[in-house]
Amino acid sequence: MIQHTVVFRLRHPAGSAEEAEFLATGHAVLTAIPGVEEFTIRRQVSAKSDLTHQFSMRFADQATYDAYDAHPAHRAFVSERWAPEVVAFQEYDFEE
Amino acid sequence: MIQHTVVFRLRHPAGSAEEAEFLATGHAVLTAIPGVEEFTIRRQVSAKSDLTHQFSMRFADQATYDAYDAHPAHRAFVSERWAPEVVAFQEYDFEE
Numbered sequence: 276m277i278q279h280t281v282v283f284r285l286r287h288p289a290g291s292a293e294e295a296e297f298l299a300t301g302h303a304v305l306t307a308i309p310g311v312e313e314f315t316i317r318r319q320v321s322a323k324s325d326l327t328h329q330f331s332m333r334f335a336d337q338a339t340y341d342a343y344d345a346h347p348a349h350r351a352f353v354s355e356r357w358a359p360e361v362v363a364f365q366e367y368d369f370e371e
Numbered sequence: 372m373i374q375h376t377v378v379f380r381l382r383h384p385a386g387s388a389e390e391a392e393f394l395a396t397g398h399a400v401l402t403a404i405p406g407v408e409e410f411t412i413r414r415q416v417s418a419k420s421d422l423t424h425q426f427s428m429r430f431a432d433q434a435t436y437d438a439y440d441a442h443p444a445h446r447a448f449v450s451e452r453w454a455p456e457v458v459a460f461q462e463y464d465f466e467e
Contacts, residue, residue, distance in 0.1 A: 277416070282463055320373070321464035329465055365461070367378055368417035369425055 276371040277334045282319055282326040283364035289327070297360055301330060304352045310339035326363060333371075340368075372467040373430045378415055378422040379460035385423070393456055397426060400448045406435035422459060429467075436464075 287293035298316055306314045312333045319326050334340040343349055383389035394412055402410045408429040415422050430436040439445055 278413075279417075317374075317465040317467065319463050320466050321375075321462050323462045326463070329463070366417050366419045367415050367422070367425070369413040370416050371413065 277337065277340055278331060278369040278371060279334060279340060279366070280329055280331045280368070281364050281366045282324070282329045283361050284325060284327045286360055286362045293360075297356065298328070300356065301352065304348055305330070305332065308343050308346045308348050310334055310343050326365065373433065373436055374427060374465040374467055375430060375436060375462070376425055376427045376464070377460050377462045378420070378425045379457050380421060380423045382456055382458045389456075393452065394424070396452065397448065400444055401426070401428065404439050404442045404444050406430055406439050422461065 285294055285297060287297065302314065302316060305311055312335070314330070314332045317329045317331070319329055334343065381390055381393060383393065398410065398412060401407055408431070410426070410428045413425045413427070415425055428439075430439065
């Protein structure tokens, strides 16, 4: 398994309707892509980072991860929602 | 629960005896501190970060986390091993 994670901060105010809508749409769009397992959204709360949320998901293997990355629904979410609404982020992937 | 994580890079070469010894000592010292649950060490493999390992642990609540942070064994590991051997790191904590 590979755990794919991204920690990020939105341009929307904490607790706003825009924040809630972004998170709900991200969940709906990304969990519908084949191969995505154990998708979670969590708050990042350490004061040692100014990023505020994490998306996490698991893939069975690298080929499944690559297919997700290339999937049109993922690419559309990145270009139409992620790029304009996320002001900072960092990806990490963990081998399991 | 709170998941406390730190992603980091050692000054030791990948696959070296020094790397293995650091990871083994970190595991032994940190898992012996009261309140540390589900301690894991994983490799960070995304090319979008130059950090190479992650320590992760869970605490039942903030008071348990604070007690870990203040514990002499944690403080000694940070000053005697972490500071001289870790060249870059980033902490993240996630609410669960």
